[in-house]
Amino acid sequence: MTDRPLRSWVAAANDAGCDFPIQNLPYGVFSVEGQAPRCGVAIGNMVLDLAECEARGLLDVKGAFGRPDLNDFIDQGRGIWNDVRAKLTALLAEDGDRSLPLVPMADATLHLPIRVTEFTDFYASKNHAFNVGVLFRGPDNALPPQWTHMPIGYNGRASSVVVSGTAIRRPMGQIKGENGPVWSASRRLDLELELGAIVGASSQMGQRISVEEAEDMIFGYVLLNDWSARDIQAWEYQPLGPFQAKALGTTISPWVVTQAALEPFRSAGAERLNPLLPYLQEERPGFYDLTLGWTMNGQTMAQTNYNVMYYSSAQQLAHHAVSGCPMRVGDLLGTGTISGPELDQTGALLEMTQGGKKPVQIQGGERTFIEDGDEIGLFGYAEKDGYRIGFGPCTGKILPAQE
Amino acid sequence: MTDRPLRSWVAAANDAGCDFPIQNLPYGVFSVEGQAPRCGVAIGNMVLDLAECEARGLLDVKGAFGRPDLNDFIDQGRGIWNDVRAKLTALLAEDGDRSLPLVPMADATLHLPIRVTEFTDFYASKNHAFNVGVLFRGPDNALPPQWTHMPIGYNGRASSVVVSGTAIRRPMGQIKGENGPVWSASRRLDLELELGAIVGASSQMGQRISVEEAEDMIFGYVLLNDWSARDIQAWEYQPLGPFQAKALGTTISPWVVTQAALEPFRSAGAERLNPLLPYLQEERPGFYDLTLGWTMNGQTMAQTNYNVMYYSSAQQLAHHAVSGCPMRVGDLLGTGTISGPELDQTGALLEMTQGGKKPVQIQGGERTFIEDGDEIGLFGYAEKDGYRIGFGPCTGKILPAQE
Numbered sequence: 001m002t003d004r005p006l007r008s009w010v011a012a013a014n015d016a017g018c019d020f021p022i023q024n025l026p027y028g029v030f031s032v033e034g035q036a037p038r039c040g041v042a043i044g045n046m047v048l049d050l051a052e053c054e055a056r057g058l059l060d061v062k063g064a065f066g067r068p069d070l071n072d073f074i075d076q077g078r079g080i081w082n083d084v085r086a087k088l089t090a091l092l093a094e095d096g097d098r099s100l101p102l103v104p105m106a107d108a109t110l111h112l113p114i115r116v117t118e119f120t121d122f123y124a125s126k127n128h129a130f131n132v133g134v135l136f137r138g139p140d141n142a143l144p145p146q147w148t149h150m151p152i153g154y155n156g157r158a159s160s161v162v163v164s165g166t167a168i169r170r171p172m173g174q175i176k177g178e179n180g181p182v183w184s185a186s187r188r189l190d191l192e193l194e195l196g197a198i199v200g201a202s203s204q205m206g207q208r209i210s211v212e213e214a215e216d217m218i219f220g221y222v223l224l225n226d227w228s229a230r231d232i233q234a235w236e237y238q239p240l241g242p243f244q245a246k247a248l249g250t251t252i253s254p255w256v257v258t259q260a261a262l263e264p265f266r267s268a269g270a271e272r273l274n275p276l277l278p279y280l281q282e283e284r285p286g287f288y289d290l291t292l293g294w295t296m297n298g299q300t301m302a303q304t305n306y307n308v309m310y311y312s313s314a315q316q317l318a319h320h321a322v323s324g325c326p327m328r329v330g331d332l333l334g335t336g337t338i339s340g341p342e343l344d345q346t347g348a349l350l351e352m353t354q355g356g357k358k359p360v361q362i363q364g365g366e367r368t369f370i371e372d373g374d375e376i377g378l379f380g381y382a383e384k385d386g387y388r389i390g391f392g393p394c395t396g397k398i399l400p401a402q403e
Numbered sequence: 404m405t406d407r408p409l410r411s412w413v414a415a416a417n418d419a420g421c422d423f424p425i426q427n428l429p430y431g432v433f434s435v436e437g438q439a440p441r442c443g444v445a446i447g448n449m450v451l452d453l454a455e456c457e458a459r460g461l462l463d464v465k466g467a468f469g470r471p472d473l474n475d476f477i478d479q480g481r482g483i484w485n486d487v488r489a490k491l492t493a494l495l496a497e498d499g500d501r502s503l504p505l506v507p508m509a510d511a512t513l514h515l516p517i518r519v520t521e522f523t524d525f526y527a528s529k530n531h532a533f534n535v536g537v538l539f540r541g542p543d544n545a546l547p548p549q550w551t552h553m554p555i556g557y558n559g560r561a562s563s564v565v566v567s568g569t570a571i572r573r574p575m576g577q578i579k580g581e582n583g584p585v586w587s588a589s590r591r592l593d594l595e596l597e598l599g600a601i602v603g604a605s606s607q608m609g610q611r612i613s614v615e616e617a618e619d620m621i622f623g624y625v626l627l628n629d630w631s632a633r634d635i636q637a638w639e640y641q642p643l644g645p646f647q648a649k650a651l652g653t654t655i656s657p658w659v660v661t662q663a664a665l666e667p668f669r670s671a672g673a674e675r676l677n678p679l680l681p682y683l684q685e686e687r688p689g690f691y692d693l694t695l696g697w698t699m700n701g702q703t704m705a706q707t708n709y710n711v712m713y714y715s716s717a718q719q720l721a722h723h724a725v726s727g728c729p730m731r732v733g734d735l736l737g738t739g740t741i742s743g744p745e746l747d748q749t750g751a752l753l754e755m756t757q758g759g760k761k762p763v764q765i766q767g768g769e770r771t772f773i774e775d776g777d778e779i780g781l782f783g784y785a786e787k788d789g790y791r792i793g794f795g796p797c798t799g800k801i802l803p804a805q806e
Contacts, residue, residue, distance in 0.1 A: 118521070118561055123643060136642070146638055149584045150577055154643040155558035158521055159729040160608060169609040171726035174553055174680065181552045183680050205563060205652065206572040206805070232726065238547055239539070240526060240557040241644020247728035249608065277577065277586050323574035323635065325650035326562040402609070 005385050008092045010102070012044030019381065019390025020044055022092050025085060026255035026391070027070050027220070030108040037068040037111045040103070042255050042392065043092055047108050052101035058091065059084055069115040070256065074200045074219050075329045081200070081219065085260055110254035112163040113222070114198055114330050119161055119250065120320060121194075121226055121334035122153040124311040126270055128339040128347060135355040136234065148273045150280070151311035151319045153336075154241045156226070161250045161332065164394045168227055170372060170401040171248040175231040185401035186229035188356060189370040192337040193294045193347030193378055195306060196224035196252055197313035199331035206324040211282040214317035217327070221262065221313075223253040223292075223378040223394035224334050230350055230369070252332070253378070253394040261389050265289045265382040267307040279318060286312025288382060292338055294347065295377040296370075299362055302352065304340035306380075372400040408788050411495045413505070415447030422784065422793025423447055425495050428488060429658035429794070430473055430623070433511040440471040440514045443506070445658050445795065446495055450511050455504040461494060462487055472518040473659065477603045477622050478732045484603070484622065488663055513657035515566040516625070517601055517733050522564055522653065523723060524597075524629055524737035525556040527714040529673055531742040531750060538758040539637065551676045553683070554714035554722045556739075557644045559629070564653045564735065567797045571630055573775060573804040574651040578634040588804035589632035591759060592773040595740040596697045596750030596781055598709060599627035599655055600716035602734035609727040614685040617720035620730070624665065624716075626656040626695075626781040626797035627737050633753055633772070655735070656781070656797040664792050668692045668785040670710040682721060689715025691785060695741055697750065698780040699773075702766055705755065707743035709783075775803040 007014045008022040020026065020042040030047050031037040038051040050065035059065070061080060064072035073080070091097045123129055126143070129152075133142030144152065162168075170189055174181040200219030203209055209217065226246060233245030267289040275281075293303035311319075316333050337347040346352045349369050352360055359366040370376065375397040381390040410417045411425040423429065423445040433450050434440040441454040453468035462468070464483060467475035476483070494500045526532055529546070532555075536545030547555065565571075573592055577584040603622030606612055612620065629649060636648030670692040678684075696706035714722075719736050740750040749755045752772050755763055762769040773779065781797040 133642075144641055146577070146584065150639065152639070152643055153646055155560055155646070157558055157728055159731055159734075160727075162608070169727050172611070173725050174549070180677070181549065181680065183682070205565070208575070208805075229726065235549055236553065236555070237642065237644075239536075239640065239644070240555055241640075241642070243556055243558070244722070244726040244728065247723075248726045274583070277584065279586070319647070320650075322576050323632065323647040323651045324563075324572050325560055325647065328562055331562075402611075 005387050007094050008043060009094050009096055009098055010044040010046055010092060017388060018044055019388060019392050021387045022089060023387050024257065024261050024389045025088050026257045026261070028113045028254045028256065029068055029070065029111040030103070031111065032103055032107055039065040039067065039070055039073060041088060042105065045105050046102040047105050049101040049103055059087055068111065070113050071115050071330045077201065078216060081258070085258065110163060112161065113254055113256050116158040116161045116332045117328045117330035119156040119158040119332045120153050121156045122151050122311065122316050122336040124151055124309050124316065124336040125339050126310050127308065127341050128337040128351065131339065131351040135350060149276065151316045153316060153320070156250065156334070157247045160247050161252060163254050164251055166251065166396060167399050168249040168396045169399045171229050171232065171244070172401050172403065173229065173232040173244055174235055176235040181235060185403065186232055187369070188230035189398065190228045190230050190349045191294060191370065191376045192226040192228055193292060194224040194226055194337055195335045196222045197333045198222065198256055199317065199327050199333065200329060202329055203321055203327045205326045207321065208279065208324070209318050209321040211280065211314050211318045215286065215314040217317060218259055218313055220256040220258040222256055223380050223391045225251040225376060225378055225394060225396060226334055227251070251394055251396045253391045255392045257389060257391055262288045262382060264384055265389070269307055269312060270310045279322060280315050282312065282315060286314050290380055290382045292380045295379070296362055296367065297375055301360070302344050302346050304338055304345040304347065306338060308340050309335060309338060370398050372398055374398050408790050410497050411446060412497050412499055412501055413447040413449055413495060420791060421447055422791060422795050424790045425492060426790050427660065427664050427792045428491050429660045429664070431516045431657045431659065432471055432473065432514040433506070434514065435506055435510055442468040442470065442473055442476060444491060445508065448508050449505040450508050452504040452506055462490055471514065473516050474518050474733045480604065481619065484661070488661065513566060515564065516657055516659050519561040519564045519735045520731045520733035522559040522561040522735045523556050524559045525554050525714065525719050525739040527554055527712045527719065527739040528742050529713050530711065530744050531740040531754065534742065534754040538753060552679065554719045556719060556723065559653065559737070560650045563650050564655060566657050567654055569654065569799060570802050571652040571799045572802045574632050574635065574647070575804050575806065576632065576635040576647055577638055579638040584638060588806065589635055590772070591633035592801065593631045593633050593752045594697060594773065594779045595629040595631055596695060597627040597629055597740055598738045599625045600736045601625065601659055602720065602730050602736065603732060605732055606724055606730045608729045610724065611682070611727070612721050612724040614683065614717050614721045618689065618717040620720060621662055621716055623659040623661040625659055626783050626794045628654040628779060628781055628797060628799060629737055630654070630799070652799070654797055654799040656794045658795045660792060660794055665691045665785060667787055668792070672710055672715060673713045682725060683718050685715065685718060689717050693783055693785045695783045698782070699765055699770065700778055704763070705747050705749050707741055707748040707750065709741060711743050712738060712741060773801050775801055777801050
């Protein structure tokens with residue numbers, strides 16, 4: 001006998017293919033006209049006003065839901081996360097409280113869900129690392145020697161993280177010319193399909209974190225598009241890594257899907273090529289069976305799965321603190337570009353077009369890189385027993401450069 | 404006729420060689436027993452309690468001096484910076500207000516002066532870039548091809564920035580062994596002698612900043628020691644740049660020396676090797692004639708000058724925003740290691756010992772890299788007309804690794 005999945009009294013939450021059934025309950029920050037931004041939960045086609053729920057005495061998070069970001073709530077710890085999730089599940093179930101303060105999602109403006117304290121981006125898909133390595137450094141040096149031993153990452157720029165729907169300006173910068181650099185708009189603008197893990201607990205300076213502890217410190221995940229100017233990157237990135245090529249903007253989804261919602265989809269990742277040092281070994285699979293993909297101007301370009309990845313977010317977090325680096329609530333850890341082995345599974349145009357050499361066909365034309373006016377969307381969902389844990393949209397449209 | 408320099412009624416401020424004469428007036432955050440941290444200014448051997456000055460109606464910064472960091476004050480803009488500096492100069496001059504609330508510096512605990520929003524570190528000394536390049540990549544690839552065209556930098560970790568006096572733990576991590584990586588305490592722990600520029604005004608996403616505007620956006624400077632684990636760095640840093648090798652801690656001085664105090668010491672930097680693109684060209688010299696050096700266990704090891712540098716902080720800030728990256732009040736921009744051409748002018752042991760091959764003699768022994776229990780101190784000052792603009796101490800002692 002299969003249990004019938006839990007249903008909500010919010011009718012749209014029970015629709016097949018709805019991203020936000022009662023099993024999901026992702027957190028975000030929203031506003032309606034005339035009101036300050038506050039925290040909410042997506043349910044079906046509605047947003048539940050959590051600040052109002054707290055005002056009514058239905059939840060108690062010491063006023064954190066009245067804040068314009070989730071950080072204060074997240075900082076209260078896993079006990080409170082579990083408690084609030086259980087209460088929301090009861091309130092929204094078929095026999096729940098039909099007087100809850102719901103706002104139609106169509107009437108809500110969605111904001112950046114967290115105040116991003118710091119942003120780190122990793123490089124954890126072997127397919128992506130190899131493909132990009134070939135293009136930047138040739139096949140002999142494609143995969144860096146330490147790649148199978150540690151999750152390689154770099155610190156990105158938190159101030160340029162924006163919420164889905166924010167327009168992204170094509171950057172100007174230095175690109176390599178025949179006789180030194182030239183001042184130009186980027187001609188090789190790209191996306192990167194990623195997840196972002198949100199750190200939900202702090203660590204002290206000098207404190208290492210085990211993979212198990214790291215898993216417990218992750219609050220949830222967003223979709224993440226790390227826009228990249230490949231020509232600026234090629235000229236600038238050696239020896240200290242990418243800098244302005246990655247600072248034009250990083251788009252995240254407005255909804256944070258909790259670790260709790262993803263738990264039923266836990267999955268092993270890519271096959272391990274060599275044993276890891278003990279501080280990176282994990283006891284149980286650290287990935288999720290999560291379909292991820294991206295669209296250009298509404299057309300699906302590629303689809304892959306989070307479980308192609310080599311290092312989990314928990315392993316990345318453990319490595320991030322290995323030298324004693326303090327981690328904080330609100331830190332955002334990008335997984336790195338998620339690419340499967342096939343061209344229609346790649347999370348970046350650089351790979352899909354093999355460095356811009358083989359254009360891809362789209363409706364009404366072809367592309368090597370992103371053109372002005374193009375809109376890129378990411379999507380992600382896990383499906384099981386007739387329900388879907390979705391992330392909602394993560395889109396951005398490219399504006400022309402300002403010279 | 405030479406003007407006699409301005410003197411203060413705080414006697415120690417007039418002593419020859421005092422770091423904090425009335426011409427300096429650096430800002431910091433301090434506390435005394437039983438009181439919350441608040442903003443202050445160093446004068447001679449005393450700290451002026453700025454929160455109390457505001458309570459007495461002597462200054463008006465909307466309560467910002469009662470905060471545990473300078474960010475709110477800095478955010479009020481250059482007009483307020485100038486106004487407060489003029490008022491403090493009048494209050495502390497010989498004919499000033501002798502009833503001001505002063506605390507002996509010996510009784511004060513000094514805290515991190517700013518809430519560091521993000522930390523970026525550059526690589527702007529040609530001597531350092533060349534010397535380190537030889538050691539990491541050999542003489543043929545020492546200076547990266549873009550080095551003379553742009554200030555190369557990378558995003559560091561803001562959470563690991565600490566105030567002078569904080570002990571630094573030797574990190575554990577992956578270092579390269581004969582058959583793959585080994586788990587080890589770093590054996591090649593190093594310092595980096597730098598200045599840090601504090602960004603004092605925000606920019607919008609998509610907004611570029613001219614070098615002239617950037618200069619106007621800099622509030623002041625601190626001494627900065629970017630502790631570096633060279634063996635962890637060598638194994639991890641390609642292709643995405645240094646990560647855990649630089650996350651064990653970054654020490655800054657408790658006193659922020661303002662741009663206004665340094666203005667009389669303005670100086671040209673290193674000779675330009677080729678013309679820069681217009682967005683990096685500066686109209687007037689962007690450096691200061693500022694003596695900088697470091698000590699190990701109290702012994703001076705090297706001394707150089709800020710004006711050996713190739714890119715100024717204003718040029719670095721302009722480049723940081725070139726792709727549209729938003730900058731914020733409290734961003735900390737490390738200049739990169741400051742090294743002159745001679746071994747006793749180098750800002751890192753890696754250079755001084757030529758990659759650990761030639762130990763340097765110290766009292767009671769020799770060193771290739773930093774040993775447990777060693778204390779490293781930075782110093783910096785500009786001198787003119789009988790007064791000295793100093794930064795005060797910037798020290799850190801190394802604790803043994805925790806395995």
